[in-house]
Amino acid sequence: MDSREFLEWSEKAARWGVEYREKLRDLPVRAQTSPGEIAAQIAPHAPEAGEAMEAIFADFERIILPGMTHWQHPRFFAYFPANAAPASVVAEYLVTAMAAQCMLWQTSPAATELETAMIGWLRDALGLPAEFTGSIQDSASSATLNAVLVMRERALGWAGNREGLSGQPRIRIYASSHVHTSIDRAIWVSGVGEANLVRIPVTGKSRGMDPVALDAAIRKDLESGYLPAGVIACTGGTSIGAHDDTEAVVRVAHGHGLYVHVDAAWAGAAMICPELRSFWRGVETADSVVFNPHKWLGAQFDCSVQFIRDPDSLVRTLAIQPEYLKTSGKDGFINYSEWSVPLGRRFRALKLWFLLRHHGLEGLRQMIRNHIAWAEELYRRLKTDERFEITSEPFLSLFSFRPVVPAGQDEEAYVQRFLDAINNDGRIYLTQTRLEGKLVIRFQAGQFDMRQEDAEMAHAVLSEFADQPI
Numbered sequence: 001m002d003s004r005e006f007l008e009w010s011e012k013a014a015r016w017g018v019e020y021r022e023k024l025r026d027l028p029v030r031a032q033t034s035p036g037e038i039a040a041q042i043a044p045h046a047p048e049a050g051e052a053m054e055a056i057f058a059d060f061e062r063i064i065l066p067g068m069t070h071w072q073h074p075r076f077f078a079y080f081p082a083n084a085a086p087a088s089v090v091a092e093y094l095v096t097a098m099a100a101q102c103m104l105w106q107t108s109p110a111a112t113e114l115e116t117a118m119i120g121w122l123r124d125a126l127g128l129p130a131e132f133t134g135s136i137q138d139s140a141s142s143a144t145l146n147a148v149l150v151m152r153e154r155a156l157g158w159a160g161n162r163e164g165l166s167g168q169p170r171i172r173i174y175a176s177s178h179v180h181t182s183i184d185r186a187i188w189v190s191g192v193g194e195a196n197l198v199r200i201p202v203t204g205k206s207r208g209m210d211p212v213a214l215d216a217a218i219r220k221d222l223e224s225g226y227l228p229a230g231v232i233a234c235t236g237g238t239s240i241g242a243h244d245d246t247e248a249v250v251r252v253a254h255g256h257g258l259y260v261h262v263d264a265a266w267a268g269a270a271m272i273c274p275e276l277r278s279f280w281r282g283v284e285t286a287d288s289v290v291f292n293p294h295k296w297l298g299a300q301f302d303c304s305v306q307f308i309r310d311p312d313s314l315v316r317t318l319a320i321q322p323e324y325l326k327t328s329g330k331d332g333f334i335n336y337s338e339w340s341v342p343l344g345r346r347f348r349a350l351k352l353w354f355l356l357r358h359h360g361l362e363g364l365r366q367m368i369r370n371h372i373a374w375a376e377e378l379y380r381r382l383k384t385d386e387r388f389e390i391t392s393e394p395f396l397s398l399f400s401f402r403p404v405v406p407a408g409q410d411e412e413a414y415v416q417r418f419l420d421a422i423n424n425d426g427r428i429y430l431t432q433t434r435l436e437g438k439l440v441i442r443f444q445a446g447q448f449d450m451r452q453e454d455a456e457m458a459h460a461v462l463s464e465f466a467d468q469p470i
């Protein structure tokens with residue numbers, strides 16, 4: 001491809017992206033294809049001879065687009081958002097064009113230095129203390145894995161990487177039953193093992209872990225010869241927004257010398273609003289905190305920030321310097337690849353810089369406050385509507401509910417059919433979770449372009465389907 005063609009197709013792609021965003025409100029949110037429908041249209045083998053871009057682009061629109069679920073659709077109320085504000089998309093165009101691999105300071109000094117600056121901006125924006133530093137990871141799963149590896153190495157006196165886990169005392173890590181599955185996977189791949197992830201019971205409306213039970217579990221493990229290593233607290237669980245009392249959890253954990261990681265992958269973004277910070281009071285005493293600017297805040301996926309109090313323990317756990325990675329005379333600069341499991345790193349700080357500068361913190365705060373207000377408004381309407389039952393109260397912009405199941409119907413099957421009917425309709429997209437054994441429907445407001453009328457549409461659609469035989 002020569003420069004002229006590269007320009008032509010780049011311009012075409014950019015124009016396509018803008019037109020795509022403009023027409024999203026008219027598209028069904030969730031892809032309406034059945035399994036295998038897209039795969040059947042893809043050639044079984046790579047072509048031997050090159051093809052014209054016209055043909056490739058046309059196939060993209062014809063084959064691929066119908067199989068996309070539109071995460072940037074303003075009525076995406078499923079899961080959590082994966083926002084991509086236009087300013088961050090523009091930054092990603094530039095990053096894609098430069099395509100730098102930013103593993104070391106010298107492989108792109110600007111990427112490292114901007115990353116350090118953005119971590120500082122976000123730390124201050126979230127009200128975290130100045131002792132915190134951190135880095136940008138691909139996902140919260142990676143950040144949590146980092147934290148679990150540090151817990152393991154600290155507890156083993158840094159012997160795990162060197163000697164392996166066989167013959168070592170059994171490490172124990174504690175979390176509530178509402179933490180994300182990324183915690184289980186970090187426990188698996190770190191070699192700690194699922195049997196050593198101790199689930200602490202939750203209490204109250206916040207469904208946070210009971211600090212007294214946490215303390216008792218640690219003491220019991222110590223008596224039994226286990227090696228307690230760390231606690232994973234959560235602010236805003238994925239299911240219904242469970243949140244631990246971080247202050248109490250850290251007090252208990254630090255009382256036993258344990259490392260504390262806080263998973264605020266979704267809810268962390270809301271902490272740019274000072275009035276919401278009471279939900280994670282005590283976070284300033286934690287050792288590691290993860291939040292995903294690629295969720296609610298608006299940074300193009302992927303962009304996850306891990307704040308850490310003591311980078312030395314992370315570097316001691318993960319850094320490895322073969323000859324080919326040494327950078328002579330550049331000591332004192334951070335090589336961020338020593339702060340994560342993957343060596344290679346994308347330049348992720350640029351989209352944060354574009355996003356934060358273009359919208360300003362006040363613009364982003366307003367978006368978050370709007371989402372919370374609109375979710376609360378819908379919650380109030382469903383709460384006073386006898387066709388619906390609220391199953392969990394709002395935490396920020398997330399709550400759960402179910403349609404009241406008509407007498408004689410199988411509850412579970414009815415809720416599932418109700419949800420399927422709504423998602424097949426396509427005007428809104430909702431997903432389910434299980435709460436105390438029951439299938440319930442989640443609603444979260446968080447899409448960057450969402451307006452009040454989109455919340456009203458959600459209400460209209462729910463109302464319409466509640467009146468229909470399902």
Ligand SMILES: *Cc1c(COP(=O)(O)O)cnc(C)c1O
Pocket residue numbers: 080138139140141142180182234236237238263264265266292304
């Ligand atoms: C989304 C989410 C995760 C996982 O995030 P990834 O970046 O996809 O790994 C972990 N914990 C919570 C609470 C989440 O909401």
